[in-house]
Amino acid sequence: MNAMKTRLLTLALLLAVPSALAHGTMVAFFGGQIAESGEYRAEFAVRDGSIRVWLRDHDDKPVKATGKATLLLGGQKLEADLTPKGDGLIASVPVKAKDKLTAVLGLNVDSKPVSLRFQQAEVVMPAVSGAAEAGRVAFEAVCATCHGSALRGTDGGPPLLHEFYALGSAHGDDVILAAMNEGAKSHMWKFGDMPKPQGLKDGQDKEVLAYIRAVQTANGLGGSPADAHSGHGHH
Ligand code: HEC
Structure with missing residues (x-):
């Protein structure tokens, strides 16, 4: 019953997204969030001490990019350059994966600007016994x-x-x-x-x-x- 509900919900979410998302998969490769900008799809993840960004096309092929990240966290604004790492980009920043933050990415792809925004909530760590x-x-x-x-x-x-x-x-x-x-x-x-x-x-x-x-x-x-x-x- 529960599994069925989840499946129906997933279907509803798929139906609600614009047709631009119809190509390729929506699944993140590295557990991050996905956002779209024109012909590009970006995956964004926060690690302890860094943020990771992967830019891909609609066939999920990696796309080369450079850029900057602006992070808003706890009333603080941080700016950092994104540098290549593996298939993606990384910026070392004093953040934790559990943090609540907003990230605004200003990327450059073939000298075209691509701008993306991501947000995550703080992880609630329950009191356990x-x-x-x-x-x-x-x-x-x-x-x-x-x-x-x-x-x-x-x-x-x-x-x-x-x-x-x-x-x-x-x-x-x-x-x-x-x-x-x-x-x-x-x-x-x-x-x-x-x-x-x-x-x-x-x-x-x-x-x-x-x-x-x-x-x-x-x-x-x-x-x-x-x-x-x-x-x-x-x-
Ligand atoms: C060396 C790294 C590593 C360690 C240590 C590790 N995991 Fe994983 N775990 C992975 C990776 C990589 C995957 C993703 C596999 C995939 O692509 O589905 C995964 C997947 C999983 C899954 C999904 C499994 C599935 O069949 O889909 C669960 C649940 C999980 N891990 C729980 C744990 C728990 C609990 C522990 C500690 C007891 C643990 N893992 C330790 C790397 C690790």
Whole structure:
């Protein structure tokens, strides 16, 4: 039932977007947000200490660009040059993946200006106890290097604070537990495979799952609206 709802919602979102998005995929390669500007599609992600931008065409081919980012965070305005890294661009800035911020990107592509804007909310970290607290400790030790302490992903792995992995999504509890016990073949993103995590003790998988669910719920993923705004975890 829940999965069905999610699917219907996804369909509704797809139907609501302009026809310019009809080509290629809408899926982010590196767990970021997607925005469109004319013939270009940009992916934007905030990491601890940097922002990442990937510019692509409508066939998802990388496009070379230079540019500047202006970030608004906590009443502060930061400006930084974007420099090439891999298929994309990076700017080192004193931000955290969990931060609330607005980014205005002024890119140059073949000396044409391309301007884009992104926004993200602050990650709510719920107060957890019991199994979920034990799971938090294990997550920090074993998973956070790739999935980030804010669960928003890093350059090594995708965000788990994502509708793909919410309760009622196609990636249910069984898939999350399987990832912890076996790793996962790359199939959603361009990060490559997830190796079998090292250092989880027997039974800790369920605790880590409880923690992931608590953070998702506190941030409005897969829980009831009341839970989403309370700032507290379940149980
Ligand atoms: C070395 C980096 C790394 C570590 C450590 C790691 N992961 Fe992952 N994880 C990845 C990557 C990369 C993917 C993306 C695979 C894909 O493309 O779908 C992933 C995917 C996942 C998925 C989705 C699996 C699927 O089948 O779609 C879950 C759930 C997950 N990780 C949870 C965890 C948890 C929980 C931990 C800690 C116990 C952890 N990961 C540790 C890199 C990592």
